[in-house]
Amino acid sequence: MGAESCAFKTGMSGVMGFGLGGAFGLFMSSMRYDTPMTPQGQEISKLPVRDQIRQGFKEMGKASWSSAKNFSKVAFFYTGIECGIEGLRGKNEMENNVIAGCITGAILARNAGPQAMAVGAAGFGAFGAAIEWYLRMDSYDASKDPIT
Secondary structure (H helix, E strand, C coil): CCCHHHHHHHHHHHHHHHHHHHHHHHHHHHHHHCCCHHHHHHHHHHCCCCHHHHHHHHHHHHHHHHHHHHHHHHCCCHHHHHHHHHHHCCCHHHHHHHHHHHHHHHCCHHHHHHHHHHHHHHHHHHHHHHHHHHHCCCCCCCCCCCCC
16 A cells, blocks of 8 residues: 555655645745835835835745745654654554654754754654644544634
C-alpha cells in the first residue's frame, strides 16, 4: 500500500503544507497594510495607483512563497520523523508525536544556537502532545470537548 508508506506520507504532507502555507501567507499579507503615516506608506502613496497595486501583489507573492516554503518544511520534517519513529518503535502512541515534535523543533532552530534548539524542541513537543491528546480523546461529545 503506497499511501501508507513513510515516503508517501512525508511527501504528501510537504505538498499539503506548501499549499496551506501559501494560502496562509496570501491571507496574512493581504491583511498587512501601510498607512500613509509610516515612511514606507508615504513612499507607496506617492506612486501611481497601477504601481501601488503592482507593488502590493509583488509583496503578497513574496509573503505567500515564503510562508509556503516554511509550512512545507515543518510538515515534511515532522511527518517524516514521526513516521520513522513509529516504524522504529513499532507502536502508534502519543510519545511518537512528542518525540517527533522535539526533534523537529530542535532541527528548525539549529542555526540560532543550543538555547533556541531547546526552546524549539520544548515548544514543538508540547504542541505535538496537545494536538495528539485532542485527536485521541475518547469521545467527541460536546460536553467533554475542551475547545467548545
